[in-house]
Amino acid sequence: MSLQADSNDPTVPSLERLLLAVAQGRDQQAFRALFQHFAPRVKGYARKLGADDGAAEELVQDVMLTVWQRADTFDPDLASAATWIYTIARNRRIDRIRQERRPELHPDDSMLDGDGAPPPDHQVQAAQEASRLRAVIGDLPPEQAEVLRLAYYEDKVHSEISVEQGIPLGTVKTRLRLALVRLRRAFGEEA
Amino acid sequence: MPAHHPAPELLFDYAAGSLREVQALLVASHLAYCAECRRRVAELEACGGVLLEEVAAEPVSDGLLDAVLAKLADAPAALPPQPATPPPNGILPGPLHRALGGSMGGALDGVDWVRIVPGIHLSGWSLGVGTASACLLRMAAGASVPAHRHTDHEMLLVLTGAFSDEFGRYRVGDVASYDPDTPHHAVADRDGECVCLLVQDKPLVFTGALGWLLNRGFRF
Ligand SMILES: [Zn+2]
Numbered sequence: 127m128s129l130q131a132d133s134n135d136p137t138v139p140s141l142e143r144l145l146l147a148v149a150q151g152r153d154q155q156a157f158r159a160l161f162q163h164f165a166p167r168v169k170g171y172a173r174k175l176g177a178d179d180g181a182a183e184e185l186v187q188d189v190m191l192t193v194w195q196r197a198d199t200f201d202p203d204l205a206s207a208a209t210w211i212y213t214i215a216r217n218r219r220i221d222r223i224r225q226e227r228r229p230e231l232h233p234d235d236s237m238l239d240g241d242g243a244p245p246p247d248h249q250v251q252a253a254q255e256a257s258r259l260r261a262v263i264g265d266l267p268p269e270q271a272e273v274l275r276l277a278y279y280e281d282k283v284h285s286e287i288s289v290e291q292g293i294p295l296g297t298v299k300t301r302l303r304l305a306l307v308r309l310r311r312a313f314g315e316e317a
Numbered sequence: 318m319p320a321h322h323p324a325p326e327l328l329f330d331y332a333a334g335s336l337r338e339v340q341a342l343l344v345a346s347h348l349a350y351c352a353e354c355r356r357r358v359a360e361l362e363a364c365g366g367v368l369l370e371e372v373a374a375e376p377v378s379d380g381l382l383d384a385v386l387a388k389l390a391d392a393p394a395a396l397p398p399q400p401a402t403p404p405p406n407g408i409l410p411g412p413l414h415r416a417l418g419g420s421m422g423g424a425l426d427g428v429d430w431v432r433i434v435p436g437i438h439l440s441g442w443s444l445g446v447g448t449a450s451a452c453l454l455r456m457a458a459g460a461s462v463p464a465h466r467h468t469d470h471e472m473l474l475v476l477t478g479a480f481s482d483e484f485g486r487y488r489v490g491d492v493a494s495y496d497p498d499t500p501h502h503a504v505a506d507r508d509g510e511c512v513c514l515l516v517q518d519k520p521l522v523f524t525g526a527l528g529w530l531l532n533r534g535f536r537f
Contacts, residue, residue, distance in 0.1 A: 209366030
């Protein structure tokens with residue numbers, strides 16, 4: 127948890143501020159507001175990934191409960207609220223619906239010395255990066271956007287995309303790598 | 318910083334959540350050594366966040382918020398601490414440490430080994446999900462893995478020591494990836510043993526006169 131993060135700081139965008147209020151004050155009003163915003167999106171995400179209505183709502187409950195319990199691990203320097211909740215929804219879905227474990231790196235897991243903190247140039251507000259990223263995703267050529275959509279929303283690894291779409295694997299990889307180059311520009315990096 | 322990374326597609330599949338457990342174990346373990354790939358994954362997770370904001374929202378049933386609020390009252394204020402962070406100076410990265418059951422004390426003392434040929438052992442421990450499997454591969458100093466063919470993808474993540482093949486040299490944290498039907502001959506450095514996490518999409522099939530015998534030694 128970043129020391130700079132403060133739920134009273136008006137420059138932090140509101141969803142992030144709500145999460146910090148849950149983390150610091152166990153604020154139920156803030157939690158309700160987060161629920162109103164994210165529950166229908168998490169449900170939409172689960173439905174897209176093939177869950178039926180009941181399973182999707184169970185996932186929503188699971189995710190929102192995890193948000194309440196893990197809010198203290200949210201760091202607005204590292205991720206936007208949507209990104210943080212996306213990772214929870216992704217992992218809980220793998221666990222519940224695909225019934226596999228999700229091998230994850232924990233914050234203390236680094237095998238390198240002294241790289242626990244994000245690099246200084248990454249302390250930019252993650253929420254600002256998100257708006258640049260949104261623009262880049264919106265501008266992707268359709269065939270590149272499709273590869274992203276299939277991976278995030280249809281649980282397809284790139285080799286499955288190749289088989290199911292009847293596209294050579296090399297073409298899928300090329301489209302994906304082109305999309306990744308564009309996405310990286312949203313973070314101000316040359317790929 | 319590692320010199321050999323998982324393919325960009327693999328990091329992408331990992332961040333999107335479509336990568337299956339066995340391959341994800343290797344990627345997550347590599348991340349413990351690699352700040353660069355950690356940053357790549359964080360960027361792709363930000364992409365997931367944007368897509369979550371843009372997904373068609375589905376209204377939830379009326380009682381769902383109340384059901385969750387009722388559970389908050391029962392839920393502990395915070396989850397119990399995450400299980401099993403490996404001890405400092407251990408040789409196992411956290412995700413692998415947990416996959417092995419978190420009981421190794423960060424070392425390999427508790428692993429039992431099955432000898433394949435002199436100098437080459439595979440761990441009795443393995444993780445199999447679907448068509449993929451993971452286990453540990455131990456090469457004695459200077460030992461080489463016997464010739465084998467594979468019908469699918471194979472990856473190695475170096476945990477201790479180093480090895481070389483016709484494509485390069487791999488040190489701790491490095492990932493070697495082999496496409497199906499790519500002949501390769503891993504040879505451990507002469508100055509010490511090399512232990513790797515080995516991930517395959519299908520079991521190895523050894524070729525040659527020893528093949529029949531060797532294949533019986535595998536415990537995938
Ligand atoms: Zn890497």
